Amino acid sequence: MLDLTQVLAGPYCTMLLADMGADVVKIERPGGDLIRSNPPFVDDSGAEAYGGYFQSVNRGKKSIELNFGDEEDREDFLSLVEEADVLVENYRAGTMxxxxxxxxxxxxxxxxxxxxxxxxxxxxxxxxxxxxxxxSFDLIAQALGGVMEITGQEDGPPTKVGPGIGDLFTAALNCVGILAAVNHRAQTGEGQYVDTGMYDSMISMTERAIYQQSYTGEAPTRQGNSHPTLFPYDAFETADGYAVIAAFNDRHWSDLCDVMGRADLATEYPTTADRLKNREILRAELEEWAAERETDALVDALEGQVPAAPVQTTEEIFEDPHVHARDMLVTVEQPGSDTDVEIAGSAIKMSKTEPRPRGRAPLLDEHREELLGEEAETTADD
Structure with missing residues (x-):
């Protein structure tokens, strides 16, 4: 696979495929991917080959530096194309x-x-x-695609989702498209063009807002952590943090009321329609109950009966045994540093061909000799 992408959407797509065993060759512009120099670094940005941003989404790839304005480099590129199964690029339309x-x-x-x-x-x-x-960048896609309009507090401004979902969801969809094209070629021998747009992907992801607009004729907007058609399905402040509770069906609601010692609420608001109509009254009851309990105690009281969870920090994620049992933190080398680093593992689990990060991200032009039989100008110490 030839990877002509940089920054996030393209590299994340090819990272998913590299984790699943694809031989990904990252073809970098002169000077390399723009995000090689982005922080964070372990210690010294001058000594380390790249920062965490590049490491995370380029693990397990090979690198070669080519200038498409140079005739010899173009010929080298075309020689790689002749042997490639898949090519991925994320330039503006018309660049190639x-x-x-x-x-x-x-x-x-x-x-x-x-x-x-x-x-x-x-x-x-x-x-x-x-x-x-x-x-276009993640922020542009989230703004145009309706994500920001439905994210944030009711009385607050449109809000960007924290992770770069304009890039990441587009990347995941593009990966699906590539795999479908590979399957089609295996059956027919035909290659094809696969195209995924960030704006299009955000519309696909905000599917709830699309059908709400169509069914009701009203534009959905922000409502904090709550849900437009389910209650309770929200975050509640506890004595030492926040917890989420998803008790929107009748059985979970009844169980929640039992734990709260409020059988009267289960009797008075037995149906989804009752709870939605009176959500502000019920939210106040839940807020008062949650505020008197520490997060762990609240979750422990509900666990096994009502879907609930703490709102975790990244530090807490690193301490969660589930995360380690699922191999969701992977240790890789950080070139130029004496310290290894951890990056997110693969969420795709398979019984026969287990996806996994296959080593650190490459140094710029590290694999020139392997790919073209030419000695790279850079070295592992650069």
């Missing part, structure tokens, strides 16, 4: 065509090639719009 390296050209060198693009607004080949060619 500037170098005469677009999909149509590359399929002349490799007719079976699966060519995949991740762009802010998709590619004209699959649906042309006037937004194509515009730059």
């Amino acid at each position: 065509e500037k170098y005469d390296l677009g999909y149509e050209t590359l399929t002349e060198y490799n007719p079976d090639l699966i060519y995949s693009s991740i762009r802010g607004f998709g590619d004209p080949r699959t649906g042309e719009t006037d937004r194509q060619g515009q730059p």
Whole structure:
């Protein structure tokens, strides 16, 4: 797999595939991926080859540095294309065509090639719009796709979701598309073009808001941690933190009322419709009950009967035995540092071909000799 991507959406997509066993060759622009120099670093940014951002989403890949403006580098690239199964790029629409390296050209060198693009607004080949060619980042995609409008407190501003879901969800969908294309080629021998747009992906992810608009004619907006059609399904402040409670069906509601010692609430508000209609009254009851208990005590009281969980910090995630039992923290080398670092493991678990990070991220141009038979200008000590 040839990976011509940088920053987050593209590298995350190819990282998923690398974890699942793909031989991913990261083809980097002169100077390398823009995020190589992004913090955090363990100790010394001058000594370490890259920061945590690059390490996390480029683990297990190979690297070669090529300049598409250089004829010799273009020829080297085309020699790799001839042997490739899949190519992924996340440039603006038209960028590859500037170098005469677009999909149509590359399929002349490799007719079976699966060519995949991740762009802010998709590619004209699959649906042309006037937004194509515009730059896009996670923030732009979340804003346009309706995510920010439905995220945040009722009386607060539109709010970005913490993780870069405009990139990450797009990347996951693109990975699915690539695997579907690989399956199609295995059955028919045909390669094809796979295109995933960030704006499109956010609309796909906010599917609830789409059907709400269609069914009710009203635009959904922010309502904090609560749910538009379920209650209780919310976060509640405890004596020492926050806990979430999801007791929206009748049985869980009855069990919650039993734990609270409030059988009267179960009797007075027995149905989902009753609870939704009176959600503010019930929220006040739950807030008062939760505020008198520490998080662990509240969760322990509900566990096994009512879905509940603490709102954890990352520090608490690192201490959670479940996380370690599921191999969700993986130790890798940090070049230029005497300390190993931990990155997120693969959430995809398989009984025969277990996905896993396959080593650290590459040094820039580290695999030139392996890929082209040429000695790399950089060394492992650079």
